[in-house]
Amino acid sequence: MPTVSFTRALERFLTAPTATVEGDTVGAALAAVFASRPALRGYVLDDQGTLRRHVAVYVNDRLVGDRVGLTDPVGPRDEIYVLQALSGG
Amino acid sequence: MADRFHVATRKGLFELVREHGTWQVADVQFLGDPVSAVLADADGTVYAALDLGHFGAKLWRRDPAGMWHELAAPVFPPKPADATDDPHPWSLGKIWVLEPGGVAERLWAGTMPGGLFRSDDGGQSWALVEALWRMPERRQWSGVAGGEQPGIDTVLIDPRNPGDIRIGVSTGGVWASADTGASWRNINRGMYAEYMPPERREEPIAQDVHRLARCGAYPEIVWCQHHNGVFRSEDAGATWHELMAIRPSKFGFAVAAHPRDPNTAWFVPAVKDERRIPVDGKVVVARTRDGGRSFEVLRKGLPQHHAYDLVWRHALAVDASGERLAFGSTSGGLWLSEDGGDSWTMPEARLPPIAAVRFAAT
Numbered sequence: 001m002p003t004v005s006f007t008r009a010l011e012r013f014l015t016a017p018t019a020t021v022e023g024d025t026v027g028a029a030l031a032a033v034f035a036s037r038p039a040l041r042g043y044v045l046d047d048q049g050t051l052r053r054h055v056a057v058y059v060n061d062r063l064v065g066d067r068v069g070l071t072d073p074v075g076p077r078d079e080i081y082v083l084q085a086l087s088g089g
Numbered sequence: 090m091a092d093r094f095h096v097a098t099r100k101g102l103f104e105l106v107r108e109h110g111t112w113q114v115a116d117v118q119f120l121g122d123p124v125s126a127v128l129a130d131a132d133g134t135v136y137a138a139l140d141l142g143h144f145g146a147k148l149w150r151r152d153p154a155g156m157w158h159e160l161a162a163p164v165f166p167p168k169p170a171d172a173t174d175d176p177h178p179w180s181l182g183k184i185w186v187l188e189p190g191g192v193a194e195r196l197w198a199g200t201m202p203g204g205l206f207r208s209d210d211g212g213q214s215w216a217l218v219e220a221l222w223r224m225p226e227r228r229q230w231s232g233v234a235g236g237e238q239p240g241i242d243t244v245l246i247d248p249r250n251p252g253d254i255r256i257g258v259s260t261g262g263v264w265a266s267a268d269t270g271a272s273w274r275n276i277n278r279g280m281y282a283e284y285m286p287p288e289r290r291e292e293p294i295a296q297d298v299h300r301l302a303r304c305g306a307y308p309e310i311v312w313c314q315h316h317n318g319v320f321r322s323e324d325a326g327a328t329w330h331e332l333m334a335i336r337p338s339k340f341g342f343a344v345a346a347h348p349r350d351p352n353t354a355w356f357v358p359a360v361k362d363e364r365r366i367p368v369d370g371k372v373v374v375a376r377t378r379d380g381g382r383s384f385e386v387l388r389k390g391l392p393q394h395h396a397y398d399l400v401w402r403h404a405l406a407v408d409a410s411g412e413r414l415a416f417g418s419t420s421g422g423l424w425l426s427e428d429g430g431d432s433w434t435m436p437e438a439r440l441p442p443i444a445a446v447r448f449a450a451t
Contacts, residue, residue, distance in 0.1 A: 047180035
């Protein structure tokens with residue numbers, strides 16, 4: 001199962017520990033995390049469920065391509081990183 | 090008089106308290122984070138809206154015991170397929186203003202990109218006022234500050250009837266609802282927009298209402314700092330007349346209305362429009378006490394040499410007594426008056442850029 005880890009910048013606002021979850025796309029893996037931590041969703045996704053403009057998501061060393069549908073595939077040994085983009089803030 | 094007020098800044102929320110005749114910073118929260126709006130109830134409850142650069146708009150509440158908790162922020166509903174040509178995003182940009190609704194537990198939130206939200210449970214949950222958002226005219230609202238999103242900068246609740254609402258939109262005019270938000274009308278007449286083509290300059294929806302302020306004791310009296318001047322209405326925002334006597338300039342963002350005297354209001358004029366700095370580098374407050382026929386320029390205690398402080402639309406406040414005022418600037422300047430604006434003092438603090446100043450309800 002893929003793991004999802006979050007920027008430590010979130011720690012000031014809420015708890016966001018690394019999680020190992022079911023899911024074969026970025027969207028499915030994130031949804032699995034948000035199912036147990038619903039408050040986290042609004043920090044990562046906007047109201048329409050797309051990645052926030054200044055949030056970057058990597059699968060291993062690769063920036064995700066689909067920021068709207070979150071359809072980038074992930075495998076069972078992949079690591080998903082949710083980070084601050086170097087913009088905004 | 091209110092002995093407590095909050096300052097929402099680019100880098101945190103500051104609470105100032107009056108003790109032994111002087112104002113001190115008594116508490117700092119969210120240090121380092123942009124705070125876009127604040128509201129403090131008489132019972133000690135405080136609401137603070139954050140505008141996080143990476144993680145979006147958030148809402149927090151301090152309970153009367155002093156503990157802060159995050160609340161659910163307002164969320165726009167899923168964007169329907171027939172709204173693909175909507176020029177504005179269906180996603181919360183930031184909470185620009187928070188207002189009590191006049192009944193227990195009710196709050197209103199005015200936001201960018203122009204959504205009005207209502208809570209009936211003290212901010213725990215929010216619903217978009219869809220009747221306003223889905224009006225076709227809403228798509229004609231336009232962005233402030235050079236093409237960004239439109240915003241609802243003011244929510245006025247009639248103290249005699251909590252279902253009677255006015256909102257100010259920058260840019261989009263003054264809108265009214267008599268049924269707690271179920272239906273809306275664009276009501277303003279008498280304003281003009283120099284930034285529009287001549288044939289459209291008097292269109293109600295084209296008016297850039299920087300901020301509205303209402304006299305609590307005489308709710309029909311509403312003042313407006315507009316992009317092109319200052320205006321006053323004697324019929325709760327329907328018809329407006331320009332106050333030509335304003336000085337030293339007619340541009341500005343903020344206005345405060347005296348809570349009991351319908352003829353007294355304060356403005357903080359600036360050089361319009363492309364420059365947005367105080368006239369001649371002097372920070373002043375303009376006060377009228379005769380319904381806008383004349384204005385005094387108040388400057389005692391305010392910087393008069395090379396001061397380039399701009400005061401945003403939510404950064405001038407008056408308390409329930411009408412005697413205490415406070416305002417804050419883009420340069421972090423913060424000034425207080427205890428005599429209706431005749432003289433001003435600066436608390437011992439150099440703050441980050443200030444978005445909003447607000448006295449606690451008493």
